[in-house]
Amino acid sequence: MKATMGQVTLDLLRTVRNVRYLIFTLGIPVGFYLLYGAMYGSNRIFAHTLWGAYFLVSMATYGAIGTALNVTGAEAAQERAAGWQRYLALTPLTGAQYVAAKIITALIANLGVVILLTLVAGLRGVAVFTLPVLPAIFSVWLGSISFAALGLWIGQVLNSSTASYGVVVLYLVLGFLGGLWTPLSILPPIFAHIAWYLPSYAAASLGWAVLAHHSETLRNLGVLAGYIIVFGGAGGLLYARREFRRE
Amino acid sequence: MTTMAIECRGLSKRYGAYPALSNVTIAIPEGRTVAILGPNGAGKTTFIHLWLGLLHPSEGICFVLGRSPRDAINEGLVGAVLQETALPSLVTAAELLTQIGRFYRRPLPVKDGLALAGISELASRRVDRLSGGQRRRVAFAMALVGQPRLLFLDEPTESMDLDAREAFWHQVGVWAEHTGRTVCFSTHNLSEAERYADDVVVLSRGTLAAFDTPGQLTRGRGARVRFRASESSARALSARLGVNVRALSERNRFEATGADLDALLRAVVSDPACSAFEPVKDSLEDAFRDLVGRHDSQAEGGMML
Structure with a gap:
């Protein structure tokens, strides 16, 4: 545990000083939230809840995806390319501890966007403490473990130059197709079919379901668990495969 | 019984059909400073990565401090x-x-780690803003912070100037003074190995060519004289004196090896077919060239007169 927390602290120190974290995890989601709130009005009813609460869940999810891709994924790809993971392989930090550290770091980093958005929403007049906003956003936060798993895998398969473009494309694609920018209900039905398989939609709709007191929670949990098992497992195995060929 | 810092038995590693390392058996006791030498492609990195646990052997086994790597x-x-x-x-x-x-x-206090690596003044500097040499020192401090019993340094002083090199080895020496601490380093700089290593491991073509002290490796190779001659004259000289004469890479240049330098020199100089004499002083570099060269010529069935 001590070793894991060492890696977590190291990663957190780097995350809060990372411009990509400030832009993709905090800046863009909060900016979008303010923009869409101003455009549609926070207190308009949407999907059986207030738009200000609905879009809070969307943007918290989006921020968490920003962390997974631009911090967890891009950083891990760079670390791998630069030989840092090879160094770690020569320390007592095990592969499992490395994987755990990356996920814990992402969860703590995501607290940043969760808290910031909740404050902004409160300041804009959304009743964040009386509506089920807190449990909704908590579900999203837990669901973001699946993004971290995806980010971990990306960090192990992409090289550092493809990672920097790949993650931005994924950031946009997962956001749009997951219905985080524009609710799926106002898009052509084909988008809803795609969204069903995306972790961005699964995590956000956990939150939306809490807000609206209904819905496909089990299915969403299944999708999220699938991402955690497949990508977390693959990422962890790739990391643990210590036969680095050289010479 | 002394614990072995590194012990390998029949260690081999193949990449496909290519044997990178073949049947290396060696036992390096704790508390030594050991240089690992070998030309590029000799299997150094493979050997090192095997006992660092970064590679799995194809055959054989190795132990680090009595455990698996x-x-x-x-x-x-x-x-x-x-x-x-x-x-x-x-x-x-x-x-x-x-x-x-x-x-x-049991980590070392950070202050002590920085001091051991000679970078106390860099404590609050961002590591991505340090110079190459300073970053290398930080990496050194990172290796010391866990209080290891075996320290491995991969070409540690490459790209250091002479003063930095001296200072670095001084710090390694201070660290290694502690009883039982082993330092292994790879280098292409033979004078560095000669100066700072207790033992030298020479790898050549994936096999262990030598494991001895620098003194033993350079000593006892007999007196040697180099000279210029035609191949037939060199052959004749070898037969007449009953000494070993081998061809050097330079055309028409040979090296005679005998027991006594004075006697050998007199005999070679008195042969009118020979010229451009040069007595050879033993150095680790020569020993290394011999070891690696002998290996090469054995492998290629090359010319030994």
């Missing part, structure tokens, strides 16, 4: 400075060492 790493007994260790960005040297220390059971 993986266990030795997991118990924090090994510290390593690899050549291409890139440090994470956006953290200071002290932050980095503090957190890495938490990977280990």
Whole structure:
């Protein structure tokens, strides 16, 4: 545990000083939230809840995806390319501890966007403490473990130059197709079919379901668990495969 | 019984059909400073990565401090400075060492780690803003922070100037003074091996060519005289004196080896077919060339007169 927390602290120190974290995890989601709130009005009813609460869940999810891709994924790809993971392989930090550290770091980093958005929403007049906003956003936060798993895998398969473009494309694609920018209900039905398989939609709709007191929670949990098992497992195995060929 | 820092038995590694390392058996006792030498492609990196647990052997077995390499790493007994260790960005040297220390059971206080690596003044500097030499020192401090019993340094002083090299080896010496601490380093700089290593491991073509002290390796190779002659004259000289004469890479240049330098020199000089004489002083470099060269000629069935 001590070793894991060492890696977590190291990663957190780097995350809060990372411009990509400030832009993709905090800046863009909060900016979008303010923009869409101003455009549609926070207190308009949407999907059986207030738009200000609905879009809070969307943007918290989006921020968490920003962390997974631009911090967890891009950083891990760079670390791998630069030989840092090879160094770690020569320390007592095990592969499992490395994987755990990356996920814990992402969860703590995501607290940043969760808290910031909740404050902004409160300041804009959304009743964040009386509506089920807190449990909704908590579900999203837990669901973001699946993004971290995806980010971990990306960090192990992409090289550092493809990672920097790949993650931005994924950031946009997962956001749009997951219905985080524009609710799926106002898009052509084909988008809803795609969204069903995306972790961005699964995590956000956990939150939306809490807000609206209904819905496909089990299915969403299944999708999220699938991402955690497949990508977390693959990422962890790739990391643990210590036969680095050289010479 | 002395614990062996590194013990390998019949260690081999093949990449496909290519044998990178063949049947290496060696036991390096604890408390020594050991240089690992070999030309490029001799299997040095493969050998090192095998006992660092970064590679699995195709055959054979190796132990580090009486354990599997993986266990030795997991118990924090090994510290390593690899050549291409890139440090994470956006953290200071002290932050980095503090957190890495938490990977280990009994970490060195960060202050001591920085002091041992001679970089106390860099504690609060961001590691991504340091010079190459300073970053190398940070990597050295990272290797020491877990208080390892075996320290591995991969071409540690490459790209250091002479003063920096001296200072670095002084610091390694201070660290290694502690009883039982073993230092292994790879280098292409033979004078460095001669100066700082207790033992030298020479690898050539994937096999162990020698494992001895630098003194033993350079000594006892007999007196040698180099000279210019035609091949037939050299052959005749060899037959007449009953000494070993071998061709050097330079055309028409040979080296005679005998027991006594004075006698050998007199005999060679008095032969009118020979010219451009040069008595050879033993150095590790010559010993190394011999070892590696002999290996090469054996492997190729090359010319030995």
